[in-house]
Amino acid sequence: MSTNPTISLDQQLALKRSASRLAEEFSTAFNTETIERFLNSSFDEFADKSTIPNFLPLLAERFARQRLQALARIEGHVTDTNPVVLFLCVHNAGRSQMALGFFTHHAADQAIAWSGGSEPGTEINKVAVAAMAEKGIDISGEFPKPWTDEVVQAADAVITMGCGDACPIFPGKKYEEWALDDPAGQDIASVRPIRDEIEQRVLKLLDELGVPQAARRQPL
Structure with a gap:
């Protein structure tokens, strides 16, 4: 498990359970060593940022799952042709999370979306969560993460x-910059127009x- 010296016994046990679930889920694609490496590095990514230590193994498992899903696509272990979109902003707390919520809702099972940040924050913007809730989309369970x-x-x-310039550039990708106001520090009345533009x-x-x-699902 993780070599982080501050990890507690409860966290070690939780990570073992996470590793077992991921090993079962990705049994045809990756060996145990690969899965544990991704899980451990994901745990270390959040270890110094999370304000709720008991949630660390769960965050690590969710992030490791996304990374393993991505690696499975790169290595040809996934055969579906659904397009994959990555939404990136600075803190992965507002704009990119709202875009992820709308995309996941409207695309249904016809496309896949992930999100990340160049400097991930510690929690989702509560006003963005409230603004999305007004549209019937719950993003409260999401969390800021790096790309x-x-x-x-x-x-x-x-x-x-x-x-x-902090956003990654790889050849062969469709890149698009969305010029949107940052909802950080704004009230819900100011965030609603940002939210609605993101949906469009x-x-x-x-x-x-x-x-x-x-x-697709119908517009909200």
């Missing part, structure tokens, strides 16, 4: 929102990716 090479490489399209951009992106409208 990793395998996640970027697995994406067909990378949508950036203000992270500038997401719907346009789905058209560009060829996701058929008949297969």
Whole structure:
């Protein structure tokens, strides 16, 4: 398990359970050593940032799962042709999380979306959560996370929102910068127009990716 010297016994036991679940889920793609390496590095990524230590193993498992899903696509272990979109902003707390919420809702099972940040925050913007709740989309269970090479490489399209030169560039990807105000520090009345513009951009992106409208959920 993780070599982090501050890890508690409860966290070690939780990570072992996480490793078992991931090993079962990715049994046809990766060996135990690869899965544990991704889980441990994911745990270390959040170890110094999380304010709730008991949640660390769960965050690590969720992040490791996303990274392993990305690696599985890169290595050809996934056969579906659904497009993959990565939404990036600075803190992965507001804009990119709202975009992820809208994309996941509207695309249904016809496309995949992930999100990340160049300087991930410690929690999701509560006003962004409230604004999305008004549209019937719950993003309260999401969490800020960094981007990793395998996640970027697995994406067909990378949508950036203000992270500038810190955003990763890999050949062969569709890149698009969305110039949007940052909801950080703003009240909900100011965030609503940002939210609504993000939804319209997401719907346009789905058209560009060829996701058929008949297969999508209706606009909110």
